[in-house]
Amino acid sequence: MRPLLRLLGFFRPHLGWVAVAVAGMVGVAFSAVFMLFLIKPVFDEVLVNADQAVAVARAARADRIPQVGVVKALQEWFDVAKEELRRHLPSDRSIILLLAFLAVVSKNVFVYLGNYAFFRSGLGAVKDLRDRLMDALLAQSAEFYQRQPTATLMSRATNDVEQITNAISDRLSNLFQDSFTLLGVLAFVFSLHFKLAVASVIVAPLLVWPLVHFAQRLRRRAFQSQERLGEMNTVLDEVLKGQRVVKAFCMEAFEAARFRDATSKHFRANLRARKVQAMTAPVMEILGAAGFLALFAYASHLIGRGEMTVGTFSSFLFSLYALYAPIKRLNNVNVALQTAIASAQRVFQVIDAPVVVRDAPGARTFSGVRTxxxxxxxxxxxxxxxxxxxxxxxxxxxxxxxxxxxxxxxxxxxxxxxxxxxxxxxxxxxxxxxxxxxxxxxxxxxxxxxxxxxxxxxxxxxxxxxxxxxxxxxxxxxxxxxxxxxxxxxxxxxxxxxxxxxxxxxxxxxxxxxxxxxxxxxxxxxxxxxxxxxxxxxxxxxxxxxxxxxxxxxxxxxxxxxxxxxxxxxxxxxxxxxxxxxxxxxxxxxxxxxxxxxxxxxxxxxxxxxxx
Ligand SMILES: Nc1ncnc2c1ncn2[C@@H]1O[C@H](COP(=O)(O)OP(=O)(O)O)[C@@H](O)[C@H]1O
Ligand SMILES: [Mg+2]
Missing domain, CATH: 3.40.50.300 (P-loop containing nucleotide triphosphate hydrolases)
Structure with a gap:
């Protein structure tokens, strides 16, 4: 934990940009949630004919009563915007579509702003770290270089710093970006329809579990297949290099059998890996469909009783979908973070190495030899x-x-x-x-x-x-x-x-x-x-x-x-x-x-x- 805190300390001179990045990410989260919110009016008010509109409006009144939290705030905001725009635009439909477009534009402007500010501070911090490392290297005495091979020090200044850069620019930026959006969307989902949200939370692991499980199995199988490939190549290499010996001893049939044995093993290992791979998508889809259909069944029950409109449910589904990618990405953050911390630790070790030959306190200035x-x-x-x-x-x-x-x-x-x-x-x-x-x-x-x-x-x-x-x-x-x-x-x-x-x-x-x-x-x-x-x-x-x-x-x-x-x-x-x-x-x-x-x-x- 300590190297992480110390690493974060390098962001201090760049706090201004960090603040801009946070503001940007909050903007992204708000715009994203507003986009999801607008899906409901798009379905209920834009994509319907006049008769349906009346029915929907009735249902919507029922739908509107339990509004709480995020959705309530958004609804109020949306009503005000609609009032304002009514003076300039011919119909509610065009107002809703315009607002949807504006939400998309604002989200992406914020994405750019947030990312730029994030990289600006992150890469700046890494630059400072590298400069600090160089200062430490230049201050070191011969005894230090004796203990630390040049290649190791090179690796500290290049590989390790690069690892930190990658963790910051790839993973941490995701963590940073996704966590705001994730929180926003979760708050939205729960205030949109609490019961449905709870039902989804119960169903969700059903979708995530096979993903994790299959990925693990695939990695293991792929590794085995790789090993068999190595064995096969060894035989190939020996036969090609030693082909004179093989001929001289009339060992062709023996070597052919040896190679067949290796290719069979490779074939089986490879096939096992492909089997897992081939199974992943279908299993995911079946389980996913089962989960979603269960949600649909529950939703149709709610819609039938007039507790919810099709628009609300659509908004809900899109929100679930919006949660999926960030959650999948966050899965990798921990690994990247651990790698970065290990790298930071090695870099700090070099920075902190005590300097043996150095100026005594109150050292005098040398000016030449007299005697x-x-x-x-x-x-x-x-x-x-x-x-x-x-x-x-x-x-x-x-x-x-x-x-x-x-x-x-x-x-x-x-x-x-x-x-x-x-x-x-x-x-x-x-x-x-x-x-x-x-x-x-x-x-x-x-x-x-x-x-x-x-x-x-x-x-x-x-x-x-x-x-x-x-x-x-x-x-x-x-x-x-x-x-x-x-x-x-x-x-x-x-x-x-x-x-x-x-x-x-x-x-x-x-x-x-x-x-x-x-x-x-x-x-x-x-x-x-x-x-x-x-x-x-x-x-x-x-x-x-x-x-x-x-x-x-x-x-x-x-x-x-x-x-x-x-x-x-x-x-x-x-x-x-x-x-x-x-x-x-x-x-x-x-x-x-x-x-x-x-x-x-x-x-x-x-x-x-x-x-x-
Ligand atoms: N950096 C070093 N680390 C450890 N031992 C060293 C180092 N440099 C020289 N030595 C050893 O110190 C001794 C003296 O070496 P050196 O001063 O280079 O001798 P010369 O210059 O007279 O040939 C040798 O035994 C050598 O192996
Ligand atoms: Mg010498």
């Missing part, structure tokens, strides 16, 4: 009991390039992700000029860090927007300087449209090296004081690597940089090289110093053919 970035006894584990970093110490002096090397799986990428706080450390701290980065706001910290990784994500938009990603206005001069320094302009200008070419379109297929150069251009445009490069060239061939490396050299100039490298040759000129192993730094120094030490670095360098 150093320091990793102090940093510990980190993705999962408890599986430590990745075990007390790591590392200093990156402002403006310097520190390289991080080590075997694959050592935790280098993990370390790189801690700096922009994609994850928070589980022990120790990362300090910038002595201040814990957790004391800074996420937005200000990340605004000062540039990140280039092995995998570059480009968005399905122009090259320009990809380079100036996140900037509201694009400075053309700065854009071109960034692209030039990243050696990207040379290929960008070859695309049709140049900077306005859209990434991902057929004409704009980018090689790995080109993607990395765009990533470098993006970082250059952002111009952050801190830079993290995580194996930005490892996926490239030697030729592409050379040009991207030159682009990276341009990017690193004057920035405090942590560069992770797989190939040692790319970092031999770094100010300092730290070697990581077993979750901590095991050696640190310049290329020359580390070679002289003869430790892990020298071993790696030898493996990569850098030492003779």
């Amino acid at each position: 150093e970035i320091r990793f102090a006894a940093v510990q980190f584990a993705y999962e408890p009991d599986k430590p990745v970093l075990t007390g790591l110490d590392l200093v990156i002096p402002a403006g310097q390039v520190v390289a991080l090397v080590g075997p694959s799986g050592a935790g280098k990428s993990t370390l790189a992700q801690l700096l922009p706080r994609f994850w928070d450390v589980t022990g120790g701290a990362i300090l910038v000029d002595g201040v814990d980065i957790r004391d800074y706001s996420l937005a200000s910290l990340r605004a000062h860090i540039g990140l280039v990784t092995q995998e570059t994500v480009l968005f399905n938009t122009t090259i320009r927007a990809n380079i100036a990603y996140g900037q509201k206005t694009v400075d053309e001069e700065r854009l071109r300087r960034a692209a030039q320094a990243a050696f990207a302009e040379e290929f960008i200008l070859e695309f049709p449209g140049g900077y306005d070419a859209v990434v991902g379109e057929a004409a704009v297929r980018l090689s790995g090296g080109q993607r990395q150069r765009l990533a470098v251009a993006r970082a250059l445009y952002k111009d952050p004081p801190i830079l993290v490069l995580d194996e930005a060239t490892s996926a490239l061939d030697a030729e592409a690597e050379a040009v991207v490396q030159r682009a990276l050299d341009n990017l690193m100039r004057g920035r405090t940089t942590l560069v992770i490298a797989h190939r040692l040759a790319t970092v031999r000129h770094a100010d300092s090289i730290a070697v990581m192993d077993g979750g901590r730094i095991v050696e640190q120094g310049t290329h020359v110093e580390l070679l002289a030490t003869g430790g892990v670095y020298r071993r790696l360098a030898t493996l990569q053919g850098m030492v003779d």
